Amino acid sequence: MKKIIPVISLALLLSCNKKKDVQEVNVFNVEKTAEKIAREKPRSEIKDIDYSIYYNEAQLYCKRNNLNQDKFFLIDLGMHSGLKRFFVYDFNENKILKSYIVSHGCGDNKWGATMSKENASISNEFDSHCSSIGKFVVLDRGVSQWGIKVNYVLQGKEKTNSKARSRAIVLHSWEAISNDEVYPKGTPEGWGCPAVSNESMKEIDKLLQENKKVLMWIIKS
Structure with a gap:
């Protein structure tokens, strides 16, 4: 039983790190999308x-x-x-x-x-x-x-x-x-x-x- 606990702990640690990476990627994508939208001028502001x-x-x-x-x-x-x-x-x-x-x-x-x-x-x-x-x-x-x-x-x-x-x-x-x-x-x-x-x-x-x-x-x- 003692041998199983470290394995489970390692698996949980890796799982948490993976979730953290996914969250960071998602946050990055959201920030990039927001940045792109911010750069696009509203149609009313585009001068002839x-x-x-x-x-x-x-x-x-x-x-x-x-x-x-x-x-x-x-x-x-x-x-x-x-x-x-x-x-x-x-x-x-x-x-x-x-x-x-x-x-x-x-x-x-x-x-x-x-x-x-x-x-x-x-x-x-x-x-x-x-x-x-x-x-x-x-x-x-x-x-x-x-x-x-x-x-x-x-x-x-x-x-x-x-x-x-x-x-x-x-x-x-x-x-x-x-x-x-x-x-x-x-x-x-x-x-x-x-x-x-x-x-x-x-x-x-x-x-x-x-x-x-x-x-x-x-x-x-």
Whole structure:
């Protein structure tokens, strides 16, 4: 009986230590989660960005390159992916007509996850699964395997997006994309295409059938 008591005591000691470790890990996880939540600003505190310099440059670019001079698209991948950051701008009325949620490329992260929601990876390279920045011209309407089965070819016009067509980077819709802002959550990430919700794509598709050679400018503010 005397030999059994030390064994039981040792087992209890190890058990207590294990519970202590688990408790410490749980406390650590709670603290990290609280810290992360504390860093995320309430939506009401996120200030609107002044894009006027981009609007002015875009208008000049469209005139010089014989592109559509009524509308253009501005996408800001510098914004959190849970916010509306795809803007339809009207040159004639000098204002944003619509804004939408849009996804960016997952890069080295898991497809469909939201791991880079606060910092989109940028690349022009094949198999990078990243979005490219720069000026694009929205060209031919095609058939997509995604969303409402409609896509638009994007022709990159700069060194930063010159491989867009060969990388099959197109504008399309995706059922995983929300029609409304989801911040502080992120938007599911694909392989580099700017993807919007089905409802958003219906509106964009109608606009693009009425307006040809529209400039899409993707930036990272």
